Every structure is written in C-alpha cells, then in structure tokens.
Amino acid sequence: MAVQVQTHSSLIAAQQALGQGGTYLAGGTLVMRGVNAGEVQGVIVRATDPELRRIASTSEGVRIGAGSTMADILASRDLDFLHPVARAIGGPQVRAMATVGGNLFAPHPYGDFTVALIALGARAVLVQGGPRPVEELMRVRARPPLVAAIDVMRPRDMRAFGWLKVSRIKPKGVSVLSIAALLVREGGRVRGARIAFGAMGAHPLRSAGAERALEGQALDATSIARAAQAACLGLEPPTDALASSWYRREVAGVHLRRLLEQMA
Amino acid sequence: MIRGNMVEFRKDIFADERDDNLNEIGKPTRRQDITGHVTGRSPFFDDHLFEGLLHLRCVRSPHHAARIRRIDTSAAQRMPGVMRILTGQDVPVNLNTLLSLLDFGIDDEPILSTERVRYKGEPVAAIIAETEAQARDAVAAVRVEWEVLPHVLDVEEAIKPGAPTVLDIYPGNKFVYHGKYDHQKLRLGDVEAAFREADHVIEGRYQMSPIEQAPIETCGAIAAPEQNGRYVCYTSTQALFFSLGTASKVLATPSSRLHFIGGTVGGGFGGKVDSIHEPLAILGTMLTGRPVKYAWDREEEMQVGAPRGAERWYLKDAVMNDGRILGRKFTGYFDSGAYTRLSSYAIIKGVGHLPGPYTIPNVHADVYCVYTNRTPATAMRGFGITGADFAIEAHMDKVADTIGMNPVELRILNAYRDGDMKAHRRLAKNCALIECCQVVAEKAGVKLSPEMQAASSRVGGGGARAHLPAFTATDEHGRVSGYKATNYARKGAKPPDLPGAPPMAQHVSHQASASAPPAPQHSPATPVPPGPPAPKRAGPIRFSSLSGFRRR
Amino acid sequence: MTFKPISFTLNGSSKAAFATEGQNLLDFLRRAVGDLSPKYGCGQGTCGACTVMIDNVPQLACLVLAESVEGRAVNTAAGLANGPRLDPLQEAFMERFAAQCGYCTAGMLVAARALLDANPRPSREEVIEGISGNLCRCTGYEPIIDAILDVAEGRVQA
Ligand SMILES: Cc1cc2nc3c(=O)[nH]c(=O)nc-3n(C[C@H](O)[C@H](O)[C@H](O)COP(=O)(O)OP(=O)(O)OC[C@H]3O[C@@H](n4cnc5c(N)ncnc54)[C@H](O)[C@@H]3O)c2cc1C
C-alpha cells in the first residue's frame, strides 16, 4: 500500500477526512520520518487553514494555533514565558518545522513543549467538541482528536514558572527528561502546585508526589528535599537508548531539586 | 592563505633530525577537492542520475541466530514495482571472507544467507523494485520461516564449553591462527618470574563497547550496464580495489569487466571497506539489465553496518616500588561478531602493538578473536589498536595510583627509548613518547621532577635493553589439532563442516580471477625496512606476521 | 503510481517537475529536479545534510512533503554562489579547512547562511546553536565555527 495525500483548506474538512481513517500531517518531523521508513501508509491529511498558525491574545490568555511552530513561538512577544521551552526543542531546522499540535502527540522521549503546557494548565481547543485540558488529551493519544489551538495563561508572576531540560548532547539533544513547574505562591506558601515531567513515562505527565510535597509549603530546603524524594512516586520511566529507567529514576529528583532551588 | 593557528609546532624538539625547509609539511594547504565540497558539486556515489534506476533492499533476520526453514517470496513477487528478487542461490559465489584477497582466513560469510543467520539484520534475500518505497513494501511481504537457535552475545560466554557455535568451521568460537593456536600469542621473557620478583602485582579488567563509525553518508553503490559487456559501479567504498576484488570474486567475473568509480567518500573512518553493496548492486544490474542502487538507510547503517568490535582486556603487571614495570600479561578478547571480516587481522596488528610504547622485559599475551551472534566487526580508526591502548593507558593510571606515582612520570620512566628491544623483536627507533609526555605535562600544568624533565628518548636506550631475554617461557596452551596449515588452508581444500560451501569447481575457478598477489610462504608479509641488523633470535620463537590459514 | 505536478522557484529560477505521492523534498530535488547538493544522511531529521531554505527559513528537506513547496521559493547550497562569485561563507569554509569529506558541507552552509541572514553578528555560542541541527563526523566543528565567525566578523570578503 502506498501513501495518498489530501490537502484541505479548512480544519473541519480535514477532520471529516480523518473520520475515514488516516494520519494528520502537521510539521511532519515525525510523520514524514514514518513515511520515509514505510511505516506510515495510506491516507495523509494536510490542512492549509490560516487559523492554524495564528497566535492571538484573548481574555483567557494566549491562543496558539496548533500549527504554530517552535520558531513562531520564539517570534511571539506574548509568549516570552515559553521561549526557553521552544528554544530547547531540536535545532533551528526542527524548530522551524515542529508544531505545537504535533508535540502533543509526539511519542516518548519527545513532547517537551507539552510538558510546559501541562504545568501551565493549558487547554486544547478541539476542531470538534469543547476545550479539554492538555493533560487529559494524553490519555487519548492512541486516537487523538484534531486540535485547532491551545489556550494558555501567562503566569502572573514570571518567577512562578520554571523549566529545565536534561539532555546528553548540547546544545541540541533529545530529553533524558524535562521538567516544568508552576508554583504560584500566596503569602509565601505554594498553592495549586503543578509539576510535569517529560520522558518519565509513556507521555508527559504530572508528578503527584512532588506536587503533594510542596502544596501549602514554603519553597525551602525542607520542602524541596521532600519533593525531590517524592518525584518518582508512581512513575515508571521507560528505558531507551538515552537512559535506563533506573537512571531516570535516580536523577529525576536531583534535577527537580536544582530547578526548585532556582525558583525558590 | 589558510591560517594555521590550530596546530602548534614544537620545532625545538629533535631539531637536528629534521629539515625545516620544507614546502608542504607544516604549512596549511587547501584540499584539492574543497571547491566541489563548498559548491555542493563533489560527486558522491549517489550523485549520479540514471534513467530507469532500480532500488535494492534486503530482507533481514529479526533474530540473533536462526535456521532458515523456508523463504517465501511469492507475495512479494506480485507487489507493484517489484522487478526481481534475489536469494543466495542467485549469487555466483555466495561465500566470502574479506581477507581472502590477502590470502588470509577461510570464506565464512554468505552474501545472502541460505541456511542459517548468525546476527540480527543478516540479509537473506534482496528485493529489486522501481522505487525505494516499493522495495520496502515488498521486503515486508517476504515470509521467512525461522527456527530460532540459541545465541551468544558475550565473548567470554562464547568460549565457554557448551556455548552455541556461531560458525561451524570455528568450533569453540575462536579463530585459529597459523593453523596452530586458537589465539594469537606473544611471548617475551618470563612474566611469571617477574610476578615473583615484583613489589606489586596489579591487575585490571577493561572493556570497550562496539563503536559505530557513523559516516554522514551511508554506505552504498549504484551499478549500471556499460559498453562491451562491462558494468560501471559508483561506490562509497574507501577501498576501491579491495571492493573491486571482492565483487570480482563474489560474482565470478573478471575484474576487467567491472569499472569501479569512487574516491569521493562521505566519511569512512574504516566502516566503508566491507564491500557489501557493490556485489549485490552489480548482480542486480546483471540480472535486470537496468541500473540498480543498493544503499543502507540510517537505521541499517547503525544496525548492520560493521562497527569497531567490542574488546575485553585483562592486564596484570609486575611493578617495582620505583615504578619500573618488569612484566605485563594480557588476555584479550576481540568480539568479531558473527563473521571474520577484518577482526582476525586486527588482532595481529593489536598484538604487534603490545605491551604499548613501553620497554617491559617480560611480556605475555594471549589474544582471542571470538565469534558471537553480534553484528560483524570491521575496521575503524586505529585499527586493532584503540581498544588495546585504552586498556593499557587506563591500566598505567591504575598502576601509578596504586604505587603512588605521578602517572606522567610512570610513563616517562617506562617509555621506549631509541635502541630498546620491543616485545615483537624489533629495535625501537625514532621514539618520542618521553617528549610528548613532557609537553603534555607542561600544557596540563603537571609538575615533573628535574630528572623526568631531563629525560630523552635518545638517551638511556639500547645496550642491555637491546638484548632479547636469555630465556623465554613458551607453552602449547590453546594448541588445536586437526588444523594443519598446509592441508587445511590449501587452495581448493574444503574446510571441515562448512555449511553451504559452494561447489569446489566454482570456488577454484573464481580464484583464477582474484587479483590478490600470491603471498610468499613463511615470510613476513610486510617488508622490513632496512635498518640496523636484527639481533640474533633467541630460542624457537620467530616473528611471523600475517600467516594465518593460507589457501594457496 | 500517481504523480503530482509542482511549480516552485529553485535558487531564483522557476521550476516545474512531478513528485510521486508522499515523496519528500530531498528525493524530489535530487531525483526529479536534479539538484544534487542537498544530501541524504538519515531521512529522520537528525543529520541536517539535507538542509534547504524554504521561503528563507532553513528546513530539513527529508521531512518536507515535496508537494508542500508548490508556489514557494526553495534555496539550496547549489545556489549560494552568485555566478562565479562564491558566497563569503564558501570562501571561509575553504580557507578554514571547514570541510573534510564534504558530505555535511552543503547542509552546513545553508544552515550557516540562514543564521547570518537572521543574525549577521552572532556570538560564538549563537553560531554553535545555529549549526546544532547539522552533524559533521569529520571536522570536529571547530573549523566550521571559525569559518562562520570569520564571515560574521568581516575577516573574509567575497
Ligand atoms: C532531529 C529531531 C529533534 C527533535 N527534538 C525534539 C525535542 O527536543 N523535543 C521534543 O519535544 N520533540 C523533538 N522532536 C520531535 C518533534 O519534532 C516535535 O515533537 C514536534 O513538535 C512534532 O511536531 P510536528 O508538527 O512535526 O508533528 P507531525 O510529525 O506533523 O505529527 C506528529 C503527530 O501528531 C499528530 N498531530 C499533529 N498535529 C496535530 C493536531 N493539530 N491535532 C491532532 N494531532 C496532531 C500527527 O497526526 C502525528 O501523529 C524532534 C524531532 C527531530 C526529527
């Protein structure tokens, strides 16, 4: 069986085409690799809808078209809080191609941008159906719905958001793991802690252990040590060519501690 | 002009031995092919367009070891674009060892395996199709019935009794050297006596993983029909005539009918000598009458492209309190993977390098070329030396640490000096390790004692240090029987138990066209440069270089 | 097999050629159009040897669907020189011995050109970042970085 490409001018039409089965192609950094290897076959659906690459401020924060690339993020002043995240993905060419929508469904160990979106509590605007937290989308990755845009709120205090990526190759490299944290403090105490990990499971996910250790606490040596200790509770990091599960488990707490110390 | 600020020339050292009034050496120069490189016009093998080009891809074993019960290509045959499917029966001489061109080693590796596979990724069939995508799809449609066999992936596991046999011609999974021993031996003096005499006996175990050369251009070749019954072959090989000779042998075709074009290589580093692609691309062209390209994709390059093999070394040193190393004993295992390729030869080179650049009066080495069910190993920069050197230098640091000596001084103390006898019975000359150590110490801010600072490669060597030991302990350990170099390796002789050996008539006839020069019997294959007369050899040990199994 | 006609601009000249379904831009440029300067090193986006500019943005041709360049402007290393006049980067690469086997060079030059177009005076760190999507197995990168800095800092004239 060979490949058949359909190009649609609207996302609705693309969604309908996908209803018959097929693969949605965004930036193509992963899908085309599959096509080249003969692993992706059958219908490939593209959309040229200009909405896909729109980045606009709304009352809810910023709406990022799902087809926006990492380079688009870096060019947007409204999204400066996400610049360190976008800059950490691939080299210049990959950043010019890799989209936010594709990152949502990129398999392990990819998905660094999504890690940040989850920590920030971002919501996905679907082509069909209401908005859903990005976090929830992770559970339907086998048959993902077509995402039109992402709504993300700018953290009120920039210091409340922290990001760290660990890779073996510098400056470009795939994640051994990545961490994003949103730690809003009220009266010096952490309220509604959100800590997300990349490459520590089948997909980006939150560390309930670390969040619990920080909730209601001041961000100090004691709470940070407890969070580091609890970082991997309930997580089963995969083994791959970059790192073993054991290694990821060993170092996740150390890197979380370093990030939290910077944010304290 | 080129700014040559990357290299510092230390002209103060050995100044009297060198003519500094040279035109090229020491002066930066432009590569002659650089204009092509920067304009994107350098002609790599794949930069040749042919109308009607076909693409060849291989069906590969998903198992480390398996028997092939059946290969069913009928579904693949019916796939769109498929022009021809090759199996081992289509290859004129479907058994080769790379070094047969140097008259060394027994043919052990099928081009397309017919009975057994011995490593993951071993090719068993080749699809030739109109497009690469069609070839890929057809590869997926070939059904192979495998009978999975036990496998072994570790060198020391592989040589244990009862381990699965990788190649029947090498029972015990060890290459046989000179028809006599299941390992390559080096003996100088008596290490056991040295251990008894030493203040310290220091042991170490060192291991190096396989290393992929990873050229940015993957290996490949394009062949096409030419005039006068000739075939042209554009190839990424880094050893054009080696590949020509191999293709000529495998295809039972005189090399005069093969027109090889190469020399523009997108990075080789040793990994582009194996001549895997040329024979199949040419065979595809012979059978389809159309140009055929066979190239690895990146995944194949990494999985089945032969790496520098893994090595494991055990070292044991006899060391005095003052840092002198009296004796050094090695046991080494080279992981050849499933076939010989270049590993047997790499070991000869590696053993010639022992015990490192140090004058050690008692040396003992047993080094094994071990077969495992891993990707066959081949050449890489520092062929045969890199893993051994890693082990030696890591061990030097361990020795220095154990006896509390500055590691640079330990090296200067034990370094070869001009005129010293080396373990393989040649006199050392043009030594420079001491001077290198001194410069490195200076750059690294390591303080040396005045004595070490004053040491020179030209002082203190020779004399008693030029003599061979009066006694060298020899042994028959690892002696094999039934392998007489004379009959075992003679031209046309059938090696024992060789599965799938081609009919002998064919085997002999292609020999006539092989371009390898006849190797003289019982003499070193590398000419010995004229120099001071070799010292009288003591005892029964003679240095012999390449002589392994000879087929002539 | 179905073919799609594609019209686009290559190094400033109008081109039209047919792409097969699902064909990537690298294969299309090399086989259908005949520009052999972008190279295949992986087909997975990891090596950068296939780097080309599409509408002045550096991208990996092996991961671009050929038909998506319809109506767009593609630039490759083959178009870096202006007639017989080489791009200063090409001159600098020659001077600095920034190519050994030469296989990564075309992609590296396009990435470097994209970097300097966007940021004419990059720092050393920015140069390293700018070529971080391109692998070179031969040079160890230092001569390449030096060559790019030579151009950025005006030490090379075309
Ligand atoms: C060399 C290299 C380096 C990389 N480095 C990194 C890295 O550092 N960090 C990282 O996170 N990733 C990395 N990646 C992976 C990848 O590039 C990114 O994750 C990228 O964001 C994927 O986006 P894309 O648009 O290219 O996805 P595509 O390949 O187009 O699609 C990926 C998947 O997402 C689906 N999809 C795409 N858009 C949507 C949508 N709007 N709605 C629903 N489904 C959709 C597709 O159907 C497909 O299943 C790297 C890739 C390469 C080749």
Ligand code: FES
């Ligand atoms: S071939 Fe495109 S990145 Fe390697």
Ligand code: FES
């Ligand atoms: S010059 Fe050979 S890969 Fe860069």
